[in-house]
Amino acid sequence: xxxxxxxxxxxxxxxxxxxxxxxxxxxxxxxxxxxxxxxxxxxxxxxxxxxxxxxxxxxxxxxxxxxxxxxxxxxxxxxxxxxxxxxxxxxxxxxxxxxxxxxxxxxxxxxxxxxxxxxxxxxxxxxxxxxxxxxxxxxxxxxxxxxxxxxxxxxxxxxxxxxxxxxxxxxxxxxxxxxxxxxxxxxxxxxxxxxxxxxxxxxxxxxxxxxxxxxxxxxxxxxxxxxxxxxxxxxxxxxxxxxxxxxxxxxxxxxxxxxxxxxxxxxxxxxxxxxxxxxxxxxxxxxxxxxxxxxxxxxxxxxxxxxxxxxxxxxxxxxxxxxxxxxxxxxxx
Amino acid sequence: xxxxxxxxxxxxxxxxxxxxxxxxxxxxxxxxxxxxxxxxxxxxxxxxxxxxxxxxxxxxxxxxxxxxxxxxxxxxxxxxxxxxxxxxxxxxxxxxxxxxxxxxxxxxxxxxxxxxxxxxxxxxxxxxxxxxxxxxxxxxxxxxxxxxxxxxxxxxxxxxxxxxxxxxxxxxxxxxxxxxxxxxxxxxxxxxxxxxxxxxxxxxxxxxxxxxxxxxxxxxxxxxxxxxxxxxxxxxxxxxxxxxxxxxxxxxxxxxxxxxxxxxxxxxxxxxxxxxxxxxxxxxxxxxxxxxxxxxxxxxxxxxxxxxxxxxxxxxxxxxxxxxxxxxxxxxxxxxxxxxxxxxxxxxx
Numbered sequence: 001x002x003x004x005x006x007x008x009x010x011x012x013x014x015x016x017x018x019x020x021x022x023x024x025x026x027x028x029x030x031x032x033x034x035x036x037x038x039x040x041x042x043x044x045x046x047x048x049x050x051x052x053x054x055x056x057x058x059x060x061x062x063x064x065x066x067x068x069x070x071x072x073x074x075x076x077x078x079x080x081x082x083x084x085x086x087x088x089x090x091x092x093x094x095x096x097x098x099x100x101x102x103x104x105x106x107x108x109x110x111x112x113x114x115x116x117x118x119x120x121x122x123x124x125x126x127x128x129x130x131x132x133x134x135x136x137x138x139x140x141x142x143x144x145x146x147x148x149x150x151x152x153x154x155x156x157x158x159x160x161x162x163x164x165x166x167x168x169x170x171x172x173x174x175x176x177x178x179x180x181x182x183x184x185x186x187x188x189x190x191x192x193x194x195x196x197x198x199x200x201x202x203x204x205x206x207x208x209x210x211x212x213x214x215x216x217x218x219x220x221x222x223x224x225x226x227x228x229x230x231x232x233x234x235x236x237x238x239x240x241x242x243x244x245x246x247x248x249x250x251x252x253x254x255x256x257x258x259x260x261x262x263x264x265x266x267x268x269x270x271x272x273x274x275x276x277x278x279x280x281x282x283x284x285x286x287x288x289x290x291x292x293x294x295x296x297x298x299x300x301x302x303x304x305x306x307x308x309x310x311x312x313x314x315x316x317x318x319x320x321x322x323x324x325x326x327x328x329x330x331x332x333x
Numbered sequence: 334x335x336x337x338x339x340x341x342x343x344x345x346x347x348x349x350x351x352x353x354x355x356x357x358x359x360x361x362x363x364x365x366x367x368x369x370x371x372x373x374x375x376x377x378x379x380x381x382x383x384x385x386x387x388x389x390x391x392x393x394x395x396x397x398x399x400x401x402x403x404x405x406x407x408x409x410x411x412x413x414x415x416x417x418x419x420x421x422x423x424x425x426x427x428x429x430x431x432x433x434x435x436x437x438x439x440x441x442x443x444x445x446x447x448x449x450x451x452x453x454x455x456x457x458x459x460x461x462x463x464x465x466x467x468x469x470x471x472x473x474x475x476x477x478x479x480x481x482x483x484x485x486x487x488x489x490x491x492x493x494x495x496x497x498x499x500x501x502x503x504x505x506x507x508x509x510x511x512x513x514x515x516x517x518x519x520x521x522x523x524x525x526x527x528x529x530x531x532x533x534x535x536x537x538x539x540x541x542x543x544x545x546x547x548x549x550x551x552x553x554x555x556x557x558x559x560x561x562x563x564x565x566x567x568x569x570x571x572x573x574x575x576x577x578x579x580x581x582x583x584x585x586x587x588x589x590x591x592x593x594x595x596x597x598x599x600x601x602x603x604x605x606x607x608x609x610x611x612x613x614x615x616x617x618x619x620x621x622x623x624x625x626x627x628x629x630x631x632x633x634x635x636x637x638x639x640x641x642x643x644x645x646x647x648x649x650x651x652x653x654x655x656x657x658x659x660x661x662x663x664x665x666x667x668x669x670x671x672x673x674x675x676x677x678x679x680x681x682x
Contacts, residue, residue, distance in 0.1 A: 184438050313365070313538070315339065315368065315371065315538050316371070317367025318367060319364065319366070319675075320673075320674050322674060323673070325653060325654075
C-alpha cells in the first residue's frame with residue numbers, strides 16, 4: 001500500500017506526481033494553477049474572506065472526514081456573511097507514512113463538497129512532516145466569497161422580537177467525534193452533521209433579504225453562539241426547550257454522559273435570526289433545501305435579561321441556560 | 334409532566350417546609366428543570382451533602398498530591414477531583430509541577446493504564462457513595478495480577494449522614510440511585526426509630542414533582558413518613574449483588590465529611606486482606622490534617638446552613654473556572670449549580 005513520504009513534500013518530482021495524481025485529478029478547474037499564484041477574474045462585489053485550520057482526531061468519522069470538514073467549515077463561514085463561496089485554497093500538512101488511499105479519499109470528498117456549492121479550489125500547498133510531528137493530516141482552507149446584494153448580517157443585528165431558527169438537529173458532530181474516540185465505551189450510531197450550507201443560505205437570501213444574523217454553530221455549539229449573539233447585540237434570548245431538535249440517539253448518549261447537546265459542536269448547522277414576520281417563510285425555504293430539512297424555530301430575541309440566554313423547561317419554568325464553560329473536547333474540527 | 338403534583342406544590346400555603354435534596358444529581362436536575370422557580374415561598378429546598386467530590390475532605394486531596402509529588406505515583410482519577418483545591422496545591426497544580434495525573438472515565442480504565450505502564454506506580458482515587466463504590470473495588474479483582482496498582486479510598490455511605498443531618502430539614506428527598514443499591518429498610522428504620530421523614534425520588538421532572546408533592550401532603554398529616562416514589566428502580570432490599578461486592582472488599586469505618594466533620598461508621602475502608610491495594614498502607618502515608626480556605630463557606634453550604642450566595646467569595650473569587658471550594662468544582666456541586674443556573678442576582682430566589 002502506497003504511503004506518503006518526505007519526498008512527496010520536497011517540491012521535486014514526487015511532489016509533482018502527488019499533485020497530478022491526487023490533487024489535480026480531483027480538484028482541477030480553469031483556475032487551478034501550477035504557477036506561484038492563481039490568477040482570478042475580479043468578482044465585482046463586496047468580498048468576504050475566511051480561513052480555518054482543521055486538526056480533527058480521528059480524521060475519518062461517521063458521516064465525513066477532515067477533507068469534507070475543511071471545505072464545509074470555510075464555505076459555511078462565508079455563507080454566514082451572505083457570501084457566495086467563489087475561490088478556496090487548501091494547505092495540507094501530512095504525516096510521513098500516511099496512507100495514500102486515505103489521502104485520496106480525503107481529497108475526493110473535498111471535490112464532492114466543493115462541487116455541491118460551486119466553489120473552486122484554485123491553489124494549494126503540500127507539506128510532509130516527519131513521523132510523529134503531526135497527527136496524520138492537518139488541513140487549512142481559505143476562502144473568498146462575494147456577498148449577495150442587500151444582505152448584511154452580524155451578531156450585533158439581533159433585535160427584540162426576532163425569531164431564532166436552527167437549521168437542523170443539534171450536537172451531532174460533537175457526539176459523533178466523542179463516540180469515535182471510544183473513550184467512554186459507549187456504542188451508538190451517530191453520524192456527523194458536517195455539510196456545506198451555502199445552497200440553503202442562497203435560497204433563503206433570494207427570498208428573505210432582512211436576515212439579521214447567520215452564524216455557524218461549530219465549536220461550543222448552538223448554546224455558545226446564542227450567548228455570543230446575546231452579548232454582541234445586548235439582547236436577551238429566550239428558548240423553548242421542547243422545540244430544540246435533538247436526535248434520539250444524541251439525547252441518549254449525552255444523557256448518559258451528562259452533556260448538554262446545546263454545547264456540543266455542529267459542523268453543518270446554523271443559527272439564523274430573522275424578524276418574526278419572516279420566520280414562516282424562512283422555515284419553508286429551509287425545509288425545501290438540502291441539509292436544512294429539519295430546521296426549527298427554537299425561540300425569540302427579547303429585551304429582558306440582556307446578555308443572557310434563558311430556557312423554558314418542560315415544566316414551564318424559565319431558567320438560565322448555563323453560560324458556556326471550558327472546551328468539552330479538544331480537536332473536534 | 335405531572336400537573337396534579339404541580340398543583341399540590343404551588344397551592345401549598347404553609348407552614349414552611351424545608352426539604353433537603355441529598356443527591357448532587359437531584360440538585361442539578363432541579364435547577365435544570367427550573368423547579369426552584371416555580372416553588373411557593375412556603376417550600377424551601379436545601380441542597381445537602383450528596384456530591385461525592387464536595388464532601389471529600391481536603392486531607393484527601395493533600396494525600397493524593399503527596400502520593401503524586403513525593404512518592405512519584407501516577408494518580409488516576411475522574412476529572413472533577415483534579416481541580417479541587419488542596420491545602421497548598423490541587424492535583425492540577427501538582428501536574429504543572431511535574432506530577433503525573435491521568436484523567437480516566439471509569440475505574441477499569443485506571444487498571445488498564447496500570448497494566449500498560451508497569452514501570453509506573455498507579456493509584457486510583459476511589460471516592461463516592463454506594464452507587465460508585467462497587468465499580469471502584471472491582472478494580473482489585475481486575476488488577477489481581479498487577480503489583481503496581483492501588484486505591485486511595487474515601488468512600489462514604491449515606492445512612493449515618495441522614496442521621497447527622499436530620500435536624501436540618503423536615504424531610505429528605507432521598508437519592509434514587511443510592512437507594513437502588515442499599516434498599517429502603519434504612520428509611521423505614523429512620524422513620525420508626527428517629528422520626529425522620531423522606532421520599533425516595535427519581536430524576537425526571539414528573540418523578541421529582543411527584544416526590545415533592547408527596548412530601549407536601551404527608552408533612553401536613555403531622556406523622557413521620559417514608560414513601561418510595563421511585564419504585565421502578567428502587568426495591569426494598571436494594572441490590573444484593575452490589576452490596577455483596579462492596580462488603581467483600583471493604584468494611585465500615587469512621588469518616589470525615591467536609592463541612593460536617595467526623596461521622597461514625599459513615600465511611601468504607603479496604604479490609605486488611607486487601608492491604609496490598611491500599612495506597613495509604615503501600616506508601617506508608619502519614620496522617621495529614623489539611624486546612625480549608627477560611628474564606629470559603631462550603632462546609633455550611635453542605636449542611637444546608639447557608640445558601641451559596643451567602644458566601645462572600647461565591648461568584649467573585651470563586652467560580653467554576655477558579656474554584657476556591659469543592660462545591661464549585663464538581664458538576665454535582667451545590668455552588669456550581671447555583672452559579673450556572675442561578676448565580677445572577679436577578680435569578681436569585
